[in-house]
Amino acid sequence: MADIAIKPNTQIDLLNTTIDQPLVAGEPSYHMVTESVCRIVEDKPTKLWFALLAVTSSVMMVLFVMLGYLVATGIGVWGNNIPVAWAWDITNFVWWIGIGHAGTLISAILFLLRQRWRTAINRAAEAMTLFAVACAAIYPVFHTGRPWRAVYWLLPYPNTMQMWLNFRSPLEWDVFAVSTYGTVSLLFWYVGLLPDLATIRDRATGLRKQIYGFFSLGWRGSAHHWKHYELAYMVLAGLSTPLVLSVHSIVSFDFAVSILPGWHTTIFPPYFVAGAVFSGFGMVLTLLIITRKALNIEHLITLKHIDYMCKVMLATSMIVGYSYATEYFIAWYGAVNGEQFAFFNRLTGPFWWATWSMIFCNVVAPLPLWWASVRSNIAVVFVITIFVNIGMWFERFVIISISLHRDFLPSSWDYFRPTYVDVLTYIGSIGLFLTLYLMFIKFVPMIAIAEVKGAIAQDIEKGAHH
Amino acid sequence: MATAHTEDRAMVPADAQGKPFAVATTFYSTTDLVDAIRAVRKKGYRKLDAHTPFPVHGIDEAMGEKRSKLGYVIAACGIAGILVAQGLQYWTAAVDYPLIIGGKPFYAVEFSIPITFELMVLLASFAAVFGMLAFNGLPRFNHPVFNYSHYARATDDGFVLVVERDGNHFEPTAIVELLNELGGDNTEIVHEDA
Numbered sequence: 001m002a003d004i005a006i007k008p009n010t011q012i013d014l015l016n017t018t019i020d021q022p023l024v025a026g027e028p029s030y031h032m033v034t035e036s037v038c039r040i041v042e043d044k045p046t047k048l049w050f051a052l053l054a055v056t057s058s059v060m061m062v063l064f065v066m067l068g069y070l071v072a073t074g075i076g077v078w079g080n081n082i083p084v085a086w087a088w089d090i091t092n093f094v095w096w097i098g099i100g101h102a103g104t105l106i107s108a109i110l111f112l113l114r115q116r117w118r119t120a121i122n123r124a125a126e127a128m129t130l131f132a133v134a135c136a137a138i139y140p141v142f143h144t145g146r147p148w149r150a151v152y153w154l155l156p157y158p159n160t161m162q163m164w165l166n167f168r169s170p171l172e173w174d175v176f177a178v179s180t181y182g183t184v185s186l187l188f189w190y191v192g193l194l195p196d197l198a199t200i201r202d203r204a205t206g207l208r209k210q211i212y213g214f215f216s217l218g219w220r221g222s223a224h225h226w227k228h229y230e231l232a233y234m235v236l237a238g239l240s241t242p243l244v245l246s247v248h249s250i251v252s253f254d255f256a257v258s259i260l261p262g263w264h265t266t267i268f269p270p271y272f273v274a275g276a277v278f279s280g281f282g283m284v285l286t287l288l289i290i291t292r293k294a295l296n297i298e299h300l301i302t303l304k305h306i307d308y309m310c311k312v313m314l315a316t317s318m319i320v321g322y323s324y325a326t327e328y329f330i331a332w333y334g335a336v337n338g339e340q341f342a343f344f345n346r347l348t349g350p351f352w353w354a355t356w357s358m359i360f361c362n363v364v365a366p367l368p369l370w371w372a373s374v375r376s377n378i379a380v381v382f383v384i385t386i387f388v389n390i391g392m393w394f395e396r397f398v399i400i401s402i403s404l405h406r407d408f409l410p411s412s413w414d415y416f417r418p419t420y421v422d423v424l425t426y427i428g429s430i431g432l433f434l435t436l437y438l439m440f441i442k443f444v445p446m447i448a449i450a451e452v453k454g455a456i457a458q459d460i461e462k463g464a465h466h
Numbered sequence: 467m468a469t470a471h472t473e474d475r476a477m478v479p480a481d482a483q484g485k486p487f488a489v490a491t492t493f494y495s496t497t498d499l500v501d502a503i504r505a506v507r508k509k510g511y512r513k514l515d516a517h518t519p520f521p522v523h524g525i526d527e528a529m530g531e532k533r534s535k536l537g538y539v540i541a542a543c544g545i546a547g548i549l550v551a552q553g554l555q556y557w558t559a560a561v562d563y564p565l566i567i568g569g570k571p572f573y574a575v576e577f578s579i580p581i582t583f584e585l586m587v588l589l590a591s592f593a594a595v596f597g598m599l600a601f602n603g604l605p606r607f608n609h610p611v612f613n614y615s616h617y618a619r620a621t622d623d624g625f626v627l628v629v630e631r632d633g634n635h636f637e638p639t640a641i642v643e644l645l646n647e648l649g650g651d652n653t654e655i656v657h658e659d660a
Contacts, residue, residue: 030519030623164562167558173581176581177580177584184588187595188591199621223522223526224602227526227534239590250580451520
C-alpha cells in the first residue's frame, strides 16, 4: 500500500474524497492521531451531545418502567400467549444478539485476516457489541418473569432443591454461549483499550488523571508489556473467531432443535450467522455514518471504510437471500405437508406483510450496493442500513412468530398482536443502547489509537522500501 | 549530570530523589529506537526497556527478548475448561441427580459439545487477559519511569529508551553521553522517587 505514504500538509477536501484515499487520510502523524481521538474525550461535551443524551436516556427510562411493570404484574403484560409463546421478546433478543456480531467479527476475524482497515472502526464496533449483548440479555432474563428465581435453572450452583441444570436443552447452551460471548467481548474490548486509556492518562491532570490512570492499570507501553500483550490479543482474536460463529449457531439451535415446521432445519446455524453479520454491519454503519460526521473524524473513518463495510453487507445480504431461497426450495422439495404449509403461510398468510418486508429490506434494498458510486454516497448508504436494520428485525419476527401462530394443530391457530408494553420495551431497549453508545464516545477513545499508529508505522516502513 | 535535569527536578534535594533508577531518552522514529537499542546493547548494557505508543516491529529481537510463555498458560486453562465442562455435565446429570427428560440419555458427547466449547473459550480468555496482566506485573500504578519528565511522549508519539541500573555498577553520566550520541532527545537521569 505504497499510496498510503505520508503526504505532508495535504488538507483533504471532504466533498471531493474518493474511495481511493488512504486508510488514514490527510497528514498521518502519530501525534495527529492522538490529538484527533483524544480531543473527542477531552473537549467539553457539546450541547448537541447533552440534547441527544436527554432524549435517549428518557427513552431508556421507558424501558426501566416497562420492566418494572412486567416484574410487578407478570409476563401477561406482553402479547405472548399460546400458541405464540415466543414473540417480540425473543425476536428482539435475536435481533440484538445479531447486531452484536459485527463488533467481534471486525475485531477478531478481520484482525486474523490482517485487514488493517479495521483499526479505525473496531473499537466502536466492539462497544456496540457489548451494548447490544446487554440489550439482548434483558429479554430472555425478563421472559422468565421472576429473574431472581430463574437463577437455579440458568446457572450451575448447588441450591437448596439439590437440582441441576438441564444440559440437554439448547436454551441452557444459549445461557452459556451468550454469557461467555458477553464476557469475552468485554475482555477483548478492555485489553484493546488499555494503551489508549494510558494515552489519555498521560495527557490529563487532576482527577481525570486519577480515573484514567486507574482504568489503564498502570500501563507503561514497555517492550515487555507489548510482548505479552500482543500474544494475548492474538489469542483472544483466535478464541473470539469460533466464539462469534458459535453464538448465533447456538441461538439458532433454540429453534432448530425443536420439531416445529419453519424451525426444524439444518440450514439455521450458517443462515443465522450470516444474518447476524449482515445486521451487525448495518447497525455499525448506521451509527458510524452519524458519528464520523458529528465528531469531525472523517479523516479517520474514511469513505474507504464505509466502502468495505458495504461490501461485507452486500455479501452477507446475498447469503441471507440464498438462505431464504433454500428454505423455500427444501420446503417444496421435501414434500412434508406441515413444512410446505408453514412456508406457504409465510408468503400468503395473515403475516404476509412481514415476510415481504423482510425480503424487500434484506435482499432487494441492498442490491444498489453493487455500484461503487452508491457505496460512496453516504446518504444512500445510510438509508440502506436503515432498511437492513428493519429487515433483520422482520426476519426474526417471521421465523419466530409466523412459525408459531399456525402449527400442526389448526384448532390452536391464532393471530399475534403485540401489547403497548411489548412496543415500549423494544423502543426502550434502543434508548438504552444509544445512551450507552453516547457515553462511550464521550468517555472512551472511540478509535484504537495504538492500532492506528501501528498501521501508520507499517506504511512508513513500507514507504521506505519503495 | 545536573544539566540533564529539568528545572523543577533540580530544585528537589538530591537525597529526596532516591537512587538513580535509569537513564531515559526519547527518539521520534521506530528505526532510530531499534538502532539505538542495538548500539546500547553492543556497549554491554543489558537491562534495557523501551516504552512505545504501539508495539514496534523488531524490538524484541533487538532487545534479545524471549518469546512470551503466556501461550502455555492459556492452553492449560483451555484444557481445564474442557475438563470442567465435561465433568460438570456428566456428574450433575448422570451421577448426582439423574432425571429422565424427553427420553434423552443422561449424558452424551453430542449435547455436551456446546457448553464444553464455551467453557474452554471462557477459561482460555481469562487466562489470556489475567495472565497477560500478571506477566506484566499490572496493575501497578507507580513506577520510576513515570518520573521521566518526557514520559508522556511514550503514549503519544515518542519512543522512550530506558537504560536501567543493573546492580550497583551504574555510571549514569556515561550513559547520558552515549544516548545523546545516538541521537536521543531529552536525555535524563531518572530517580526512583520523584
